[in-house]
Amino acid sequence: MKNQEIIFRKGSKVILRPLQESDIPLFQKWMNNPKVTHFLANVFPITFIDEKNWYESNSKSTKDRVILAIVDRKTKKLIGTMGMHNIDYISGVATTGSVIGDERYWGKGYGTEAKMLLLELAFNELNLRKLYSEVIVYNERSLAFSNKCGYKEEARLKDHHYKSGQYHDQVILSVFRSDWQDVWEKYSSENKIKIR
Template sequence: MFFSGERIRLRKMSSEDEDVSIYHKWRNDIEVMQFTNPSLDVFTYADTENFVKGITESRNSKGYMIEEVRTDKPIGITSLINIDYGNRNAECIIDIGDKDYWSKGFGREAFSLLLDFAFNELNLHKVYLRVFSFNERAIKLYQKLGFYEEGKLKEQLYRDGAWHDVVFMGLLKRNYKE
């Protein structure tokens, strides 16, 4: 399954070696994961394989590789996880793993496609996420897409010699700016 935008497309993530291998490389790049992973642990290939299988084989998750349309190159992942079909909500995540694509609008385009799918295809009422308070670039993106702060876990994360909050943000379907 593909969702296409101007510069990227989302393709269903696979638990096959190619997707697992690419994601494993990103998942063990400290510079990439410092903004999304609270532990910064080094993951074994089996850890990554199990994580990807958890997303690709669960009824309550939808995982997608973000590919650049022009080159078919995978540049990141985005997913809906913890999908609650009864209450029509889900958590969303995004990682642009290829650092050459940072700060160029690819994340915004990918997230917009994911939100279109969440609200228009799955008919979700709400999508929410967690973001580290020091990840100002991501917070600005989420705010532009219509997310609002719902709360925070104060000083939940110790990174680079300081304590940081984990911010919870949500977006209701009626507030989504397509």
């Protein structure tokens, strides 16, 4: 069976599946692309070995993170990656991060759907309570897609990131399960998403 046929979660636009070794070259390509890294903390070049090491540590089974590949459901093409990190089951919190590396897919709803599927897993299966995310203030697309998924601004770290010759604030956004539930009901019914 082709790995692309492995389906962990399916939406109307995307499939989320576990990482696979053949993802490494595209991940490396994206993580060196300044159009992508402009929105991330990454600054240094990423070698194949760096990416392979990242893959090897993040593809091992563990309960303190969930990292998935985002695949375009129609073309079966790998378009990005999304995950939950530092899962704390005592407090019920985790941090989330997302990259759609193929910029032709930006702003078309793929990120929103992938994040919705990840939040459904976090809240309805892992019994988490609150997820948070860190966004550089000029990343309006990321702020917009987070808001669509129910995240709200919780704090700002002043002049936290030095990017493109200037300091920029970091916005910390969070979403509580109680606030997300209605957003999910509406989103899943409008987009005819049925998980189970």
